[in-house]
Amino acid sequence: MPLHIGIVACSAEGAALCYRTICSEGAALLGQHAHPEVSMHTPSLADYVSCLERKDLQGVGELMLTSARKLARAGADFLICPDNTIHQAFSYVEPRSPLPWLHIAEVVALAAAERGCRRLGLTGTRWLVDSAVYPEKLAAQGLQCVKPDIPERDEMDRIIMDELVCGTIKPESIAYFQSAIHGFKEQGCDAVILGCTEIPLIVNAENSALPTLDSTPLLARAALRRALHTGDAQ
DSSP: OOEEEEEEOOOOHHHHHHHHHHHHHHHHHHHHTTTOOOEEEEOHHHHHHHHHHTTTTTHHHHHHHHHHHHHHHHOOOOEEEOOOOOGGGGGHHGGGGGGOOOOOOHHHHHHHHHTTTTEEEEEEEEHHHTSSHHHHHHHHOOOOEOOOOHHHHHHHHHHHIIIIITTOHHHHHHHHHHHHHHHHHHHOOOEEOSSSSGGGGTTTTOOOOOOOOEEEHHHHHHHHHHTTTSOOOO
């Protein structure tokens, strides 16, 4: 029997994209309409944002652990979190968690290495871009991380937090991300990490100047592999 996937959700849009991927791609592996059992818990996004604004990573971790405990009681076998930013608290969460996790940045870094990438541009919220979440996991695979400059970081953050997490899509925001990705290409990057699970609402392989490493489906597929016992969870 497939394992029961627990989703520790943060923003609605990112969690919904991950959930839909698990269900739709699960059917391709298990048969029509079939997918592993999935449970999700989501505290208020405002609670996470409040902790992030205060740089209270322990508070972020406690919110994640509250979800983890509820999902464990619901019968989940392992956990994923379709939100890159709050993985800053992972070192606090992991040793206290009632269940094992897949780490989203580890999943992306392994996928990048398997594809032969060497130098990757990073997009995401200002909290993520300023953190060590991706530089550390990429470095473990021998990969370089290139971050946007401060004005780009701030505008990406505004688009993500004011528009994408609300499901708002604007042509000018698509164009902004496209321009930033073109800038990564000029800096010698061979791929770009969509390091916010809402970014695929506006950026994909077809409209990006670089190959994309989309953290949302990569995490969902890693969860499917773990749930179906089909080799390495990553």
